[in-house]
Amino acid sequence: MKKRFVNIGPIDRIPLGQGISFLIDGEEIAVFRSRGGEIFAIENRCPHRQGPLSEGIIGGGKVICPLHGHKFDLATGQGGEKHECVRVFKVWKDEDQIFMEWPTAKIKPQEKDCAMVGL
Amino acid sequence: MKKKLVVIGNGMAGARVVEEILSRTPDQFEIVMFGAEPYGNYNRILLSNVLNQTQDPTEVMMNPFSWYKENHITLHLGVKAFKIDRTKKVVLGKPLSPEAVPYLHDEKFATQEEMVVPYDYVIIATGSRPFVPPIEGWGQAGTFLFRTLDDCHSIAQYSQKCHKAVVIGGGLLGLEAARGLLTHQLEVTVVEAAAGLMANQLDQESAQILKRTMEAMGIRVLTSMKTSKIISNENKISALGFSDGTSIETDMVVVSAGIRPITEVAQASGLNVNKGIVCDDQMRTSDFDIFSLGECVEHRGKLYGLVEPIWEQARVLADIVTGVAPQAVYMGSKTGTKLKVMGVELASMGEKDTDRIEDEVLVYRDPNRGIYKKLIVRDNKIHGAILLGDTEFADTLMQLFMREEAVPQNRSELLFGFVSGAALVKASDLPDHAQICNCNGVSKKQIMHAITENNCSSVAAVGGKTKAGKGCGSCRGMIAQLIEDCLGKVSYDASEHYYVTGVPLEKSQLVREIQTRGLKSVSRVFEILAQGKEDADSKAGLASLLKTIWPGEYEDERDARFINDRVHANIQKDGTFSVVPRIYGGVTTPDELMRIAQAAVKYKVKMVKITGGQRIDLLGVKKEVLPLIWKDLGMPSGHAYTKAFRTCKSCVGTDFCRYGVGDSIDLAQAIEYRFQGIESPHKMKLATAGCPRNCSEAYVKDIGAVAIEGGSWEIYIGGAAGSTVRKGDLLCTVKTQEEVLAMIGRFIQYYREHAKYLERTYGFVERIGIDILRNILVKDSLGICNQLDERIAQAVAAYKDPWKEADIPAYSGQFEGPRLIEVLREAENNG
Numbered sequence: 001m002k003k004r005f006v007n008i009g010p011i012d013r014i015p016l017g018q019g020i021s022f023l024i025d026g027e028e029i030a031v032f033r034s035r036g037g038e039i040f041a042i043e044n045r046c047p048h049r050q051g052p053l054s055e056g057i058i059g060g061g062k063v064i065c066p067l068h069g070h071k072f073d074l075a076t077g078q079g080g081e082k083h084e085c086v087r088v089f090k091v092w093k094d095e096d097q098i099f100m101e102w103p104t105a106k107i108k109p110q111e112k113d114c115a116m117v118g119l
Numbered sequence: 120m121k122k123k124l125v126v127i128g129n130g131m132a133g134a135r136v137v138e139e140i141l142s143r144t145p146d147q148f149e150i151v152m153f154g155a156e157p158y159g160n161y162n163r164i165l166l167s168n169v170l171n172q173t174q175d176p177t178e179v180m181m182n183p184f185s186w187y188k189e190n191h192i193t194l195h196l197g198v199k200a201f202k203i204d205r206t207k208k209v210v211l212g213k214p215l216s217p218e219a220v221p222y223l224h225d226e227k228f229a230t231q232e233e234m235v236v237p238y239d240y241v242i243i244a245t246g247s248r249p250f251v252p253p254i255e256g257w258g259q260a261g262t263f264l265f266r267t268l269d270d271c272h273s274i275a276q277y278s279q280k281c282h283k284a285v286v287i288g289g290g291l292l293g294l295e296a297a298r299g300l301l302t303h304q305l306e307v308t309v310v311e312a313a314a315g316l317m318a319n320q321l322d323q324e325s326a327q328i329l330k331r332t333m334e335a336m337g338i339r340v341l342t343s344m345k346t347s348k349i350i351s352n353e354n355k356i357s358a359l360g361f362s363d364g365t366s367i368e369t370d371m372v373v374v375s376a377g378i379r380p381i382t383e384v385a386q387a388s389g390l391n392v393n394k395g396i397v398c399d400d401q402m403r404t405s406d407f408d409i410f411s412l413g414e415c416v417e418h419r420g421k422l423y424g425l426v427e428p429i430w431e432q433a434r435v436l437a438d439i440v441t442g443v444a445p446q447a448v449y450m451g452s453k454t455g456t457k458l459k460v461m462g463v464e465l466a467s468m469g470e471k472d473t474d475r476i477e478d479e480v481l482v483y484r485d486p487n488r489g490i491y492k493k494l495i496v497r498d499n500k501i502h503g504a505i506l507l508g509d510t511e512f513a514d515t516l517m518q519l520f521m522r523e524e525a526v527p528q529n530r531s532e533l534l535f536g537f538v539s540g541a542a543l544v545k546a547s548d549l550p551d552h553a554q555i556c557n558c559n560g561v562s563k564k565q566i567m568h569a570i571t572e573n574n575c576s577s578v579a580a581v582g583g584k585t586k587a588g589k590g591c592g593s594c595r596g597m598i599a600q601l602i603e604d605c606l607g608k609v610s611y612d613a614s615e616h617y618y619v620t621g622v623p624l625e626k627s628q629l630v631r632e633i634q635t636r637g638l639k640s641v642s643r644v645f646e647i648l649a650q651g652k653e654d655a656d657s658k659a660g661l662a663s664l665l666k667t668i669w670p671g672e673y674e675d676e677r678d679a680r681f682i683n684d685r686v687h688a689n690i691q692k693d694g695t696f697s698v699v700p701r702i703y704g705g706v707t708t709p710d711e712l713m714r715i716a717q718a719a720v721k722y723k724v725k726m727v728k729i730t731g732g733q734r735i736d737l738l739g740v741k742k743e744v745l746p747l748i749w750k751d752l753g754m755p756s757g758h759a760y761t762k763a764f765r766t767c768k769s770c771v772g773t774d775f776c777r778y779g780v781g782d783s784i785d786l787a788q789a790i791e792y793r794f795q796g797i798e799s800p801h802k803m804k805l806a807t808a809g810c811p812r813n814c815s816e817a818y819v820k821d822i823g824a825v826a827i828e829g830g831s832w833e834i835y836i837g838g839a840a841g842s843t844v845r846k847g848d849l850l851c852t853v854k855t856q857e858e859v860l861a862m863i864g865r866f867i868q869y870y871r872e873h874a875k876y877l878e879r880t881y882g883f884v885e886r887i888g889i890d891i892l893r894n895i896l897v898k899d900s901l902g903i904c905n906q907l908d909e910r911i912a913q914a915v916a917a918y919k920d921p922w923k924e925a926d927i928p929a930y931s932g933q934f935e936g937p938r939l940i941e942v943l944r945e946a947e948n949n950g
Contacts, residue, residue, distance in 0.1 A: 018685075023937045028937060
């Protein structure tokens, strides 16, 4: 099966301990670089009120949405609220470049326990 | 094989009875639920909070979808069960079309295809629908019911284009709707057909007092008025007409005039229906296998619309249907309510009035404070009671009333408690099934279980386990009592006292550790004091503290800052930012105004707003534009985005005002020049007033200076006029402007060093006490004033205008927006 990859650019493009956002195929993705050197990629919009997660404070593997403080696990996408979660993407470092796996199908809202997002 | 149980209705009653059943026999039934509303189940009691935006819709949801999944419940959302075929033993349902109003007898179905679900037992919990009195013009755009989350949403949206609103119905929900509308800045009138507000709970006299209280809050109240028609003009509502021929102007109409049971499905199935679905003491309908509970039920001739009786019905029904306690009976409930309407406390139980001469009626009135207490005693027991404005002893009264216990000989104890203030009824004396939390329907038994079995030793922990105390919070005292009786003491989560959650130290200890170990960056603090464990929640608090401890030397790690402090602007709901330049003392110049106007035009800002702090806010600015607009403005940052000194408002003072006795403008500007950008545990808003007329609201500021006759200045601290309103406490009176600046600086530094993170000055001043603060800061009882003065001077010297980062960004990418990336290549999946 073919997979698509995205080259996000050099790692130092992301300020240490922060995130930045990318527009890929019309989707907004937040990519974070922790102080410990890990890289994470998640969808950029908080399911609560669409806050930009890339602007959130990270630490201990979590990001806090800057608008209302909802929290998400950077590795799994699980939110602090049971019914909230964000999609996560596979990212890795090759030399000093960051790559991300990009789904081939158009991204659809997930069938997840977050059906109440529409509220 | 499992028996099949179908529950019609996914509201509070339906979900509650399922919870009760599962707690008795988790595996006995295969459960299918029908819910006409498209959501999971939510706490309708809290809807007005959603309307007035103090709670988010997600916070009022009671059972997340995962709960249904975990318990293997099949949930048909947006599907209306319309008939039970009792011979075939199947329930028939059809999906509603999205525009159907779930609680109306509205048969807009998405398809004609029927859903057929076989059953062994059915529970009908269809609840009730709002009652709409016959009004001409009802149903057009701008008319609303107030019953569901969708209603809240539509009302809130529509109100944005309205100035005036009328709520028809002066009951609890009607008043709550009015409160919600008030927060949307509308002129609100409540219209009630009866002679007084809250006719179910209040007698004439208390209704009058409540009316006055409502009017003082800005709500107009019309009683004994019957609405006859809604008048519109060019397809837009313009007025409401009454049966006496008069009318009032309005742009929208919300009806909250009581409820009626929803009984169609029972009727269509041939069950016995009177006012409600008739049930026996085992909550059975006229069909042995069909049960019912909740607002749709008529039991012994009575309908119930309160949570507590319905929870009782749920317990009995669950006992019966599971066979766990086949003798269980529901005998009806005595009803009493304790509630808050627009912030006014109210408790009401039993009868409101009596005409029996032998009844004792005790009344206490304090109209000035809006307090009214009335007690009807019959045969030495409470027959009815109304407590308005002061419900301190309501719990006691309610328990005496519910349990039909004899009341003390000295009746005044009932209204005012014992002189010692001890409660008449202790939580420990209550029976296990007594309901402690009325909002979430939690019994003493459940709370005791949480305390003894789940080791919950704090009120917060009990709440986490049982939801008790998480509604209005009025039962938290009772919960604390239960914990104390059980465990000897109530513990507080130790972490409550930590300065930040991620470093297990109180502020004073933390400061000492940071100073003695010379920790100058947030990552060093985590490394040394938290075993290297980084905690996102703690970063911003630590950054603020480090900057206070090490002015000028602090190692600034930008990732520890909240986004506002990374880019020196306030993030808005759409992800854009607001820009507020500093306007010292609220005094600007034509030249500055022109630059602001030109920048606003050039960068197409979405709104230019005069702020409450006498400044100008440019809203809707994209992150990447921030440095450009700052440069064009050529004004320093107003720090309207951070936990720091914000602004100092002033009145026009002595130059022009006929009454001014002190130069408030000069002082305000001096204050702003000195303290601009000083970071603190929370924001500080200041004001100076040229005379005690207080035009600049200095009495309700974090710090306010008020000029008095004779040229002196009074300094007030700890005032607030936000969600909390508090008049500041007088710290001292001084003679000169220099002294004012010195005292303010001293207080600010003490606050910076001793307040908890995110503790506003009003909380801080109240916690420490003004007398103690006066001793420390004015009389120098600790001998630290010199040091405080020195340290604030250092902080002042370390000030840099953060908007200078427009020229040299602090780090690359600081002001960059989303970057466009293309999918570059495709490859075989090699892991």
